[in-house]
Amino acid sequence: MAYVSTKPTPPRKPPLNESTPLGWLKVNMFDTLFSSVLSILVLIAIFFSLKSMLTWGFIDGVWIAETRRECFQISIDGACWAGIIAWMDSIFYGLYPRDEIWRINLGGILLVIWMVPLWLPRVQGKVFVGFSAVALYPFLAGYLFSGGDKGIFVQVMIAGAIVCLVALTINAALGYFKNANLPNVIIDRLGKNDAPEKQKRNILLGVLAACLVAVFIWQLSWVEKSISWTRWGGLFLTFVIAGIGIASALPGGILLALGRRSKLKAVSFLSMGFIEVFRSVPLITVLFMATTMFPLFMPEGFVLNKLAQVIIAVCLFNACYMAETVRAGLQAIPKGQFEGAHTIGLGYWGTMGLIIMPQALKHMIPNIVGSFIGLLKDTTLVSIIGLFDLLNILRTISRDKPWLGLHQETLVFGALLFFVLCFAMSKYSRHLEVKLSTGHK
Amino acid sequence: MATGDSGSEAARVKPQEKFNFFQDERVRSIFFQILTVSVVVWLVWFLASNTAQNLEKRGLSFGFEFLGVAAPFDPDFKLISFTPGVDTYSRIFWIGVLNTLYVSFLAIIGMSFLGFSLGIMRLSNNWLISRVALAYIEIARNVPLLIQIIFWYSVVYAILPRLKQSLDLSGGAELAFLNIRGLYVPWPVPGDLLWMTLVALVVSVIATYLYRRWAQKRQDETGESFPMFLPSVGILLGLPAIVFLTTGSPLAWDVPALQGFNFVGGASLPRAFIALLMALIFYHSAYLAEAVRAGVLSVNKGQTEAALAIGLRPGKVLSLVTIPQAMPAIVPPMISLWMNVVKNSSLATAIGYADLVAVYMQTSLNTAGHAIEIVGMTMGFYMITSLTISWLLNIYNKRVQLVER
Numbered sequence: 001m002a003y004v005s006t007k008p009t010p011p012r013k014p015p016l017n018e019s020t021p022l023g024w025l026k027v028n029m030f031d032t033l034f035s036s037v038l039s040i041l042v043l044i045a046i047f048f049s050l051k052s053m054l055t056w057g058f059i060d061g062v063w064i065a066e067t068r069r070e071c072f073q074i075s076i077d078g079a080c081w082a083g084i085i086a087w088m089d090s091i092f093y094g095l096y097p098r099d100e101i102w103r104i105n106l107g108g109i110l111l112v113i114w115m116v117p118l119w120l121p122r123v124q125g126k127v128f129v130g131f132s133a134v135a136l137y138p139f140l141a142g143y144l145f146s147g148g149d150k151g152i153f154v155q156v157m158i159a160g161a162i163v164c165l166v167a168l169t170i171n172a173a174l175g176y177f178k179n180a181n182l183p184n185v186i187i188d189r190l191g192k193n194d195a196p197e198k199q200k201r202n203i204l205l206g207v208l209a210a211c212l213v214a215v216f217i218w219q220l221s222w223v224e225k226s227i228s229w230t231r232w233g234g235l236f237l238t239f240v241i242a243g244i245g246i247a248s249a250l251p252g253g254i255l256l257a258l259g260r261r262s263k264l265k266a267v268s269f270l271s272m273g274f275i276e277v278f279r280s281v282p283l284i285t286v287l288f289m290a291t292t293m294f295p296l297f298m299p300e301g302f303v304l305n306k307l308a309q310v311i312i313a314v315c316l317f318n319a320c321y322m323a324e325t326v327r328a329g330l331q332a333i334p335k336g337q338f339e340g341a342h343t344i345g346l347g348y349w350g351t352m353g354l355i356i357m358p359q360a361l362k363h364m365i366p367n368i369v370g371s372f373i374g375l376l377k378d379t380t381l382v383s384i385i386g387l388f389d390l391l392n393i394l395r396t397i398s399r400d401k402p403w404l405g406l407h408q409e410t411l412v413f414g415a416l417l418f419f420v421l422c423f424a425m426s427k428y429s430r431h432l433e434v435k436l437s438t439g440h441k
Numbered sequence: 442m443a444t445g446d447s448g449s450e451a452a453r454v455k456p457q458e459k460f461n462f463f464q465d466e467r468v469r470s471i472f473f474q475i476l477t478v479s480v481v482v483w484l485v486w487f488l489a490s491n492t493a494q495n496l497e498k499r500g501l502s503f504g505f506e507f508l509g510v511a512a513p514f515d516p517d518f519k520l521i522s523f524t525p526g527v528d529t530y531s532r533i534f535w536i537g538v539l540n541t542l543y544v545s546f547l548a549i550i551g552m553s554f555l556g557f558s559l560g561i562m563r564l565s566n567n568w569l570i571s572r573v574a575l576a577y578i579e580i581a582r583n584v585p586l587l588i589q590i591i592f593w594y595s596v597v598y599a600i601l602p603r604l605k606q607s608l609d610l611s612g613g614a615e616l617a618f619l620n621i622r623g624l625y626v627p628w629p630v631p632g633d634l635l636w637m638t639l640v641a642l643v644v645s646v647i648a649t650y651l652y653r654r655w656a657q658k659r660q661d662e663t664g665e666s667f668p669m670f671l672p673s674v675g676i677l678l679g680l681p682a683i684v685f686l687t688t689g690s691p692l693a694w695d696v697p698a699l700q701g702f703n704f705v706g707g708a709s710l711p712r713a714f715i716a717l718l719m720a721l722i723f724y725h726s727a728y729l730a731e732a733v734r735a736g737v738l739s740v741n742k743g744q745t746e747a748a749l750a751i752g753l754r755p756g757k758v759l760s761l762v763t764i765p766q767a768m769p770a771i772v773p774p775m776i777s778l779w780m781n782v783v784k785n786s787s788l789a790t791a792i793g794y795a796d797l798v799a800v801y802m803q804t805s806l807n808t809a810g811h812a813i814e815i816v817g818m819t820m821g822f823y824m825i826t827s828l829t830i831s832w833l834l835n836i837y838n839k840r841v842q843l844v845e846r
Contacts, residue, residue, distance in 0.1 A: 046573070285823065298491060300491075381587060381788070
């Protein structure tokens with residue numbers, strides 16, 4: 001069938017203008033009839049749910065009251081936030097003695113000071129900052145939180161941590177303001193700029209040793225009251241478990257992943273078995289195993305408290321998940337990188353540490369942070385075996401006599417807290433991914 | 442090992458490598474393997490001997506005889522009958538396994554549907570719909586599952602009516618009830634001739650399959666497309682319905698009725714079960730939605746454009762071009778999410794649903810002791826389930842690898 005048009009086709013309508021608000025609405029929400037109907041229905045649903053939530057939480061919410069009964073007298077339908085406010089200290093610090101809370105706060109502030117150099121531009125030695133935060137900070141914080149007598153090893157580590165913290169802070173300040181680093185400044189002040197490298201190193205080691213000895217002698221007189229782990233709780237305990245888990249999962253995961261990819265058959269087989277066993281069972285069974293079977297496994301007279309058992313279980317469990325994340329990242333590295341590293345004469349650890357891992361870790365940032373978020377969320381499970389973490393404290397409120405049955409408010413508060421923490425972490429990882437991307441995969 | 446090779450190329454003299462015992466790669470490899478294995482063996486022996494000592498000191502024994510002992514408690518929820526004081530711990534184990542599988546199965550179905558819908562919503566051209574889906578996903582993923590479970594549990598508790606004011610879900614027909622204790626629904630009681638309907642169902646499934654194959658073949662040969670959906674539904678529902686009606690409706694319904702202080706008859710689902718099911722669906726569907734979205738986005742845009750260019754309607758583009766290519770990217774994460782559902786159903790223990798962990802690893806362990814055996818059996822169940830699922834995944838991966846893109 002032949003067809004010849006005799007008149008010109010009418011011009012098409014101009015495309016919708018998306019730059020004006022009305023045009024944007026038309027394109028993105030009301031382009032077809034079906035879409036418009038859906039949009040309107042959703043808008044109505046959003047309006048009513050937001051309205052009821054705001055009424056419940058804010059307009060009818062009660063902020064000041066002594067008991068839940070009083071809340072009801074003020075407003076029968078509103079949220080009773082007074083209960084949360086009354087328990088606020090416990091939500092954050094658990095049963096920690098109220099006049100010792102400064103120790104937890106100080107520990108938190110010290111960690112922030114320790115980590116800040118990682119985010120400052122022009123600061124040198126960032127790898128050491130991260131490494132020392134994992135290796136030394138736990139001893140300082142551990143003593144700060146639990147107090148009591150310290151063994152000689154802990155004393156040395158505390159002295160090391162304090163020296164390290166001060167040195168890192170000075171180094172960071174020097175780097176940020178003067179674009180210099182601490183070792184060079186010390187050498188400069190001592191007027192040994194022209195001395196050979198070996199002598200410079202010896203001078204630095206001498207200064208370090210002198211500082212260590214001084215701090216060690218000072219800390220002998222530093223004694224804090226002992227506080228049992230049973231009084232730890234709330235958000236503080238959640239952070240302790242998650243923090244130790246995060247700090248140990250990455251190194252543990254890297255080791256296990258390398259083990260699984262190893263050419264040594266026995267090593268790879270054992271790593272694989274270990275990883276698969278822990279990944280195929282739920283965390284709660286591992287926690288139960290830790291609390292019921294650890295006492296059987298340990299030699300006589302060796303007693304590990306419940307918190308330590310739980311932390312060990314969480315660390316093992318998450319190291320196995322991290323191992324699979326790391327393995328996926330390692331598989332994405334092209335073979336040429338391994339061969340290139342061998343060609344320039346690097347051994348196994350040199351290849352892995354200098355060439356492969358830095359690239360693999362960069363690829364894996366979203367997944368690693370995803371695992372960290374999972375770990376933070378999973379810490380709520382320790383409430384099932386009776387530790388007073390954030391969730392368990394929140395559930396305790398609803399069993400407290402004045403606030404009997406206060407379920408919704410406490411859970412909404414806990415959910416909001418976790419949402420803010422996890423959402424911030426995932427947004428930050430997105431930001432980091434963009435910042436570190438080199439443009440080629 | 443490394444001795445100089447004086448072959449045909451005499452001019453090229455290879456440097457004589459000295460055999461250094463400590464530098465040789467093979468020696469080091471064997472040494473490290475032996476070292477690792479011996480450390481692990483020592484560790485296992487150390488733990489085992491400690492355990493044996495501790496057991497002996499506490500007057501405990503190792504063995505599975507306790508499985509034949511009668512259990513003194515009664516699980517709250519069970520799919521098979523149980524008489525406390527008569528039936529044994531092994532039956533308790535199976536009750537736990539069945540309960541875990543039951544709630545996981547329903548949750549997997551629910552979360553698959555919801556997750557796919559959310560994934561499609563997330564890809565919608567409508568900005569509002571896509572944002573609503575995003576908000577859902579972010580909330581569900583960033584709040585711990587345990588908080589969600591307890592939230593469902595206690596919010597349901599706060600909202601639902603008491604026993605006497607039970608909500609009639611069938612709108613006055615008094616068939617299904619919802620109250621603070623749980624959900625009560627009618628349960629089918631099969632009659633004598635029901636097997637004929639079942640046979641008809643099987644026959645109609647086979648007939649549908651054959652019809653679709655024939656239609657496909659016909660389309661391949663002639664290019665004519667036959668209606669698929671309506672005839673399939675017709676055969677699937679029609680034939681069993683006709684048989685069912687002609688044999689005189691051999692199916693009675695056991696309807697729940699309020700007697701005294703509880704509902705009698707029908708099937709009941711306790712509140713903890715519903716809360717757990719809802720939370721599992723809500724939580725995992727968000728992860729599945731992201732996997733679906735990533736899978737669909739991984740299909741090259743040119744594929745969709747080409748499909749539209751050859752004149753396929755948008756619905757056909759989705760079902761014939763986009764989805765088949767997206768599936769290999771969606772299915773592996775989806776199956777590992779299924780595994781997560783099974784594992785996470787163990788959180789039931791926080792709200793008292795009688796799953797494997799709650800009824801076996803907690804209650805039975807407290808009454809019967811035998812920590813090692815019980816923990817081992819529980820973990821063994823999860824490991825076997827996990828191995829089965831990853832085996833299925835491997836089969837699927839092998840099949841889709843043949844149609845390499």
